[in-house]
Amino acid sequence: xxxxxxxxxxxxxxxxxxxxxxxxxxxxxxxxxxxxxxxxxxxxxxxxxxxxxxxxxxxxxxxxxxxxxxxxxxxxxxxxxxxxxxxxxxxxxxxxxxxxxxxxxxxxxxxxxxxxxxxxxxxxxxxxxxxxxxxxxxxxxxxxxxxxxxxxxxxxxxxxxxxxxxxxxxxxxxxxxxxxxxxxxxxxxxxxxxxxxxxxxxxxxxxxxxxxxxxxxxxxxxxxxxxxxxxxxxxxxxxxxxxxxxxxxxxxxxxxxxxxxxxxxxxxxxxxxxxxxxxxxxxxxxxxxxxxxxxxxxxxxxxxxxxxxxxxxxxxxxxxxxxxxxxxxxxxxxxxxxxxxxxxxxxxxxxxxxxxxxxxxxxxxxxxxxxxxxxxxxxxxxxxxxxx
Numbered sequence: 076x077x078x079x080x081x082x083x084x085x086x087x088x089x090x091x092x093x094x095x096x097x098x099x100x101x102x103x104x105x106x107x108x109x110x111x112x113x114x115x116x117x118x119x120x121x122x123x124x125x126x127x128x129x130x131x132x133x134x135x136x137x138x139x140x141x142x143x144x145x146x147x148x149x150x151x152x153x154x155x156x157x158x159x160x161x162x163x164x165x166x167x168x169x170x171x172x173x174x175x176x177x178x179x180x181x182x183x184x185x186x187x188x189x190x191x192x193x194x195x196x197x198x199x200x201x202x203x204x205x206x207x208x209x210x211x212x213x214x215x216x217x218x219x220x221x222x223x224x225x226x227x228x229x230x231x232x233x234x235x236x237x238x239x240x241x242x243x244x245x246x247x248x249x250x251x252x253x254x255x256x257x258x259x260x261x262x263x264x265x266x267x268x269x270x271x272x273x274x275x276x277x278x279x280x281x282x283x284x285x286x287x288x289x290x291x292x293x294x295x296x297x298x299x300x301x302x303x304x305x306x307x308x309x310x311x312x313x314x315x316x317x318x319x320x321x322x323x324x325x326x327x328x329x330x331x332x333x334x335x336x337x338x339x340x341x342x343x344x345x346x347x348x349x350x351x352x353x354x355x356x357x358x359x360x361x362x363x364x365x366x367x368x369x370x371x372x373x374x375x376x377x378x379x380x381x382x383x384x385x386x387x388x389x390x391x392x393x394x395x396x397x398x399x400x401x402x403x404x405x406x407x408x409x410x411x412x413x414x415x416x417x418x419x420x421x422x423x424x425x426x427x428x429x430x431x432x433x434x435x436x437x438x439x440x441x442x443x444x445x446x447x448x449x450x451x452x453x454x455x456x457x458x459x460x461x462x463x
Contacts, residue, residue, distance in 0.1 A: 088147060088262060089331040096142025097324075098135070108139040110321045132309045136317040140324045141292070144282065147261040147327070148274050150294035152301035154308050155320060159257065159277025160185050161313035162291030166253060166273060168311070169303045172198025174221040179206030179236055181229040181434050182255070184423035192425075203430075207367065209240035216248055226255035227264075228371075231383045231418045231442040232435055233358035235367040238374050242270020251300070257281065257409070262334040263377045272297055280409030283326040284333050288319040333411065336447040337380030340413075343450040344443065344457070345382050353461045355387035355439075380445035381408060383418075389438040392417060396441060398463035401448060401456040408444035413453055416442045 086095070097108050111134055116127040127133050141153030156162040163186060170176070178190065180203040190201045200219075204211035212223050223245050225236040238254065245252035253273040254266035260281045266274050276282055278290035295301055308314060338361075345359040357364075360371035361378030371378060386392045395415075396404050402415040406422060416422060419431060419438045426436070445453060 091146045092143075092262075092330050093328050095146035096144075097139050108136055108321065108324065110317050111135045112317055130317075131312050131314055134314075134317050134320070136324075137315065137320045140278075140320040140327075143324060143327060144261075144276065144278075144292050145294045147265075147330075148256070148294045149261075149265055149267050149296070150274065151296045152298075152304070153292055153294045154301075154304045155278070155315050155323075156291040156293070156308070156313045157315045157319075158289050158313075159183075159255075159275065159279060159291035160189055162275050162277075162293050163189055165304060165307045165311070165313065166275065166293060167194050167199070168307050169300070170199060170221050173219055175200045175202070175217050175219045176222045176224055177202050177204060177212050177215040177220060178224040179226055179229060179234075180204060180430075181206070181232040181234055181436070182224075182226045183230045184418075184425045186226070186255070187423075188425040205434075206236040206241075207234050209237050209244060212241055213244055216244075216250075220248070220250055222251040222253060224253050224255075226258075228258045228360055228379070228381065230258065230422065231358070231381075231416075231440065233360055233365070233381065233383055235360060235370050235374075237370055238264075238266050238269035238271065242266075245272070246270060258379055258381055259375060260330060260334060260379075262331050263338070263379060264375045267294075267296060269374060273300060278323045279407060281334065281337070282330060282409075283323045284330065284409060284411055285322070285326050286407060286410035286412065288315075288322040290315045290319050290323055333447055334377065334379070337409075337445060338377040340445040340447065340450045340453060341378060341380035341382060344445050344453055347454050348382065348384055348457070351461060353386060353391070354384045356385040356435075358383040358385075382443040382445065384441050384443070385435075385437055386439045386441060392439045392441050394463050395457075395460045398460040399456055400459070401452060402443065402460075408442075410444070411447045413446035413448060414444040416444075418442050 114130050118124040145153035202215045227236040252271045254271045255275045257277045273295045276292045342361050348354050359382045402413045405414050
């Protein structure tokens with residue numbers, strides 16, 4: 076049995092991050108859950124086994140990760156997948172042709188691509204709305220609407236969705252409310268506490284935190300959804316390997332510590348950038364100037380390390396991303412190292428130009444993922460890059 080059951084209210088999140096959901100190793104008493112690098116399991120006889128038959132269906136290392144993240148989010152069920160998009164794919168497979176989804180418009184480019192270019196071909200429909208005002212979700216609901224989907228804070232515009240308001244709206248209409256909590260992590264925000272039914276994570280990012288694996292997760296406290304996720308996880312097989320699960324679980328043990336540093340660095344860098352004349356617009360919910368700062372303080376316990384800045388000129392943006400020395404020009408985010416990216420040509424290139432412009436995602440926008448280095452060094456790096 077597990078040492079700490081998922082959702083144990085007697086332990087704070089830092090304790091759960093280290094211990095929750097992990098079964099003591101029965102062979103040698105290993106402190107860390109072993110990597111069960113196997114595809115199948117010995118059966119004592121027909122129908123007689125230890126609960127494991129085939130590794131696509133179940134793997135002890137994967138189960139430890141699933142229980143751990145479920146505990147952090149206050150859920151009862153977790154399901155791990157080979158990527159964040161694989162997790163979203165399974166979520167969308169719970170619906171059918173003719174079903175409608177209302178989604179916040181400034182979501183990750185891969186989310187938009189999967190919905191519009193894959194699932195619309197199979198008969199589903201999607202309406203993308205400005206998620207900053209819950210009334211936009213309400214106005215888009217139709218009789219065939221089956222899910223409201225929000226990413227908060229959004230990638231890369233750092234806008235927020237009022238989780239309580241949209242949670243109440245979904246409950247009133249009897250539809251699913253799903254939240255991508257990748258940017259905030261359960262350390263800073265727990266959507267189930269505000270009425271969400273499902274929380275999605277790209278475990279690649281902050282949960283793992285070391286830029287050395289790809290993965291995704293769905294968690295829920297609803298038995299009906301858990302049954303569907305479990306069936307689809309096995310039936311379509313988008314599962315992660317045990318090594319990736321072990322890496323994510325190892326990373327989560329330091330998640331609360333790392334998030335404190337990400338938040339501190341994000342705040343320091345954002346406050347410095349806000350004073351720079353080269354920065355025409357800055358997007359960071361921890362700044363008092365952010366239009367949703369009050370909402371951020373209400374539903375988040377910290378503001379994370381993600382910042383977007385608009386330099387007002389595409390060539391300036393290109394020079395900055397080419398001139399940094401500590402920040403690394405790369406896809407992804409949430410690692411201990413600081414990364415810099417150009418969303419229009421990288422993470423959001425699949426979104427049509429007109430839609431990018433409408434939501435403020437210009438070609439002069441630069442996204443920063445502040446790592447855990449010394450904030451003074453990060454600021455010095457950005458200063459020399461801005462002067463380049």
